[in-house]
Amino acid sequence: MAAAKVLTTIDLLDMILVFQDGLAADLLPFHAWNIHHPRLHLVAPSFDIAAADLRQLDRLLGPWYRAYGLHRLHSHLLVRFPHWASGWICQHAAWSGNLAVLRSLSPCVLASTSDVLDIASAARQLHVLAALSHLSVSSRAFDWAAGHGYLDMIQWLAAARPSPALSISAIVSASTHGHLHVVQFLLPFYAEPTQDAMNAAAMHGHLNIVIFLHTNEWHCSTLAMDMAAHNGHLNIVQFLHAHRTEGATTHAMDYAAKNGHLEVVKFLHRHRSEGCTTNALMSACQRHHDDVVRFLTARNARNNQSKADSIPNQCLRWILSV
Structure with missing residues (x-):
């Protein structure tokens, strides 16, 4: 049964x-x-x-x-x-x-x-x-936690392992997303600084991280000012100009003009020597950034006729019509 x-x-x-x-x-x-x-x-x-x-x-x-x-x-x-x-x-x-x-x-x-x-x-x-x-646990644990600003996770991982598996990506990710408290904690773990961290902070507009890394003698490249200009972060462009020596390239003004960041274009024109290429005026024209076009034509075009000659006719016609 x-x-x-x-x-x-x-x-x-x-x-x-x-x-x-x-x-x-x-x-x-x-x-x-x-x-x-x-x-x-x-x-x-x-x-x-x-x-x-x-x-x-x-x-x-x-x-x-x-x-x-x-x-x-x-x-x-x-x-x-x-x-x-x-x-x-x-x-x-x-x-x-x-x-x-x-x-x-x-x-x-x-x-x-x-x-x-x-x-x-x-x-x-x-x-x-x-x-x-x-x-x-791999270095990705630190990278992902740093990118989200999870300091408690990073502290636990670091304390649980005498030699934490840290890659450059961890501090770069924290810098990219503006997590200053994470950057401050991670920095002592790196024997050598990397330019990628300050470049990332500058690109994404995190002045506090740029200042912190600068104070701790970390460096950047020309990409920092170029991309800060690209995204319209005038305060970072000004700080890098005043306190860093890496400089910029013509991409800085080209990018700023393309995206309509007039104040950045003005600052670069007045304080930097890199200048721009014809791409600055053409891209500003194509995107209808009238104020940038007026500034560039007034300041630059008359000083270099060869640059003006290389601008497409459709752009010149638009410039003359504004």
Whole structure:
């Protein structure tokens, strides 16, 4: 009698159904996902593409976990898609902070997955880092946490490892996104400065980081002033002119004119010697930056007829009409 009852249990039915052809209805969305998303794209230094995929997957997995729990994860989903254990399931759990799922996976699976702590760092899942601190971590963990300004994650990673795996991308990413507090923490870890950090800060308008790096004797290249001018960051152009010696190129005024940054164009014309090319006037003309065109024609065109001769006729006709 007791043996007969075994034949009516749900667990036995589940085991039988695993060996049947086809897919259970609740697994169909994951089959479609598996076709269109074979793997997670983890591209340093940005985590944005991966995060977008994980958010989309969360719309499937979140409700599915609530409906079926861990039992069906191992008895059905991972039986049908075994490679997901070290892929999507593990990565989604790290991103969403689902320790129950991570702990249910084989230690061998976790050990073979190199991006668990990297993803947890990018998603600010500190409890995942603490619980799985024995796993490996790469420089991407610092890069992604730095880009998001997650100082607590970076401090934990640095404290947990005597020789943290830091790449230049970490401080560059923090500089790009304006996270001064992260830049201040990271700077002592670098034996040699890099020009990329100040270039990135200047490009994106973070004067406080430019000043901090300058004060600590980090350097930049001509790209700093060129790109600050490109994006209209007059205060940074002024600071670099006053305090740095790297200078700029003709791209600075060309870019500023192209994007209609009149005050930047004026400052470069009055205080810098690099000048511009005919691209400055042509691009300002094409984009209808009337004030920039008037300034350049009044100040520059009359001083160099050969430059004026090289401007397309359609641009000259427009200039004469304003």
